[in-house]
Amino acid sequence: MTIRALLGGDARPGSGLALARAVAGSAGLRLGGMALGFLVGVQLARGLGTTGYGIYGMAMSIIALLTVPTELGLPQLLTREVASAQAKADWARLRGVVGWSVRTVLWTSLLIATAIVAWTSGYGRDLMPGTNAALLAGLALVPLTALGNLAGATLRGLHHVVRGQISEVVLRPAAFCALLFFASALSGPLTAPVAMALGSAAAGIALTAGLLMTLRRLPDEVLQVRSRVDAGAWWTSAVPMALTEGMRVLQAHLTILVLGLMAPAATVGVYRVASSTALLLAVPVTLFNIAAAPTLSRLHALGDTHRLQRLLGGIAGGMLIGVVLLWLPFLAAGESLIGLLFGPAYVASAAPLAILGAGVAVSAFFGANATLLNMTGHQHRVTRASSIALVLLAALLPPAIWTGGAIGAAVASVLASTAWNVLLWHAARTQLGQDTRVVALLHGRHRDVA
Secondary structure: OOHHHHHOOOOOOOOHHHHHHHHHHHHHHHHHHHHHHHHHHHHHHHHHHHHHHHHHHHHHHHHHHHHHHHHOOHHHHHHHHHHHHHHOOOHHHHHHHHHHHHHHHHHHHHHHHHHHHHHHHHHOOOOOOOHHHHHHHOOOHHHHHHHHHHHHHHHHHOOOOOHHHHHHHHHHHHHHHHHHHHHHHHOOOOOHHHHHHHHHHHHHHHHHHHHHHHHHHOOHHHHHOOOOOOHHHHHHHHHHHHHHHHHHHHHHHHHHHHHHHHOOHHHHHHHHHHHHHHHHHOHHHHHHHHHHHHHHHHHHHHOOHHHHHHHHHHHHHHHHHHHHHHHHHHHHHHHHHHHHHHOHHHHHHHHHHHHHHHHHHHHHHHOOHHHHHHHOOOHHHHHHHHHHHHHHHHHHHHHHHHHHHHHHHHHHHHHHHHHHHHHHHHHHHHHHOOOOOOHHHHOOOOOOOO
16 A cells, blocks of 8 residues: 555545545554654653653643643544534635634633743742743743644544644654754753753644645635634533543643652653653554554444454454563563663663553553444543543552652552553443453453353
8 A cells, every 4th residue: 555545545535445544544653653752752861861851751741731721622623523514515614613723722822821931930839840941941832732733633624634643643753853863963961941942843843744734635615715603612512522631631641740749850750761661562552443443333333243342352362462572572671671772871760661561461451442432432431431540540649659659650550540441341341242351352252241
């Protein structure tokens, strides 16, 4: 399959060929993006040292949380509304929702930027020494990231699913990687504020490319009509999406934030190396979920529970094999591998990585539980499980970090993740009669689960 075909080709929107291309292209982009992201992590860890990398990680977690009230769930809304308006040839509504989303992001970005500048100018203390300077240097990331996500969401709504991910998933980490390389070659030692500024520049490059792609693929009719805005309806839809997204982002960054409040910056740097490497171990889980989602939806719609159960067992088996193969080298020689990749200052990351790797293996064991529920109309079960897991994580982190530092943080994260997986597995079994675990494959359970 050619790159041109993956990017869109002549496949009709909504056709099986278009869906297959979107899935294959998305999987390829995710793999490339993860590889580039891992390389960026190596560059930052080596260039900043444990303390500087910890400050950078704390600042980036704060920026990620600030992006949620900036976006307000608008990327998801925009994809839905653009796709609907294009299907109905309602060009006035399409222009209206795009313009309204951009204006909303710009206004919220201005408010958040004002609050951050006020905080860092003396009204608030450093959450961690050096964090304020890094936050100011990376403040542009808030609007740049949000606007970049809007551009990608618009492209996906126009059925350019793969193109809608290129800028943020691949181009942004590639640009960041290149900027870090030139910075290390041309200037002195890297600092957290400089790294944040370079990240902002990379986001600006990605946004420019995303805007150019979006403008080229907007239907001509959109530019020839007056916009029609339905702000009330859009706010009603966007706010619940923002709450769900906020919960997801908070769960992803809560460990770093609490660790930064309770432990030295160097400990945060050590944990961030472990968590970023654990994301690499989770690549098989991500790819199986992306590839299987449409098939799970189709088999459920057809009522083919026998094939659905067999597929779920196979997915869990494939996930677990892939994760274990990636995890074993780090179990056998974790300190040596981490020292080789990130530098000797990070060998302490091996212990939390071993624990986080176990958590990834547990997630693989439970299979495509969240994807199955989302693809069969039971997304509220995923939201409920995520809420419970988030509360559990928030309760576990302080005592775990107090007693075990980075290792304690890893244990708390794995316990919360395991609880999330158990809840979703139970929901899939009770609501759909399906067992998502690898056990279903090992025991030959090809019939429905009672």
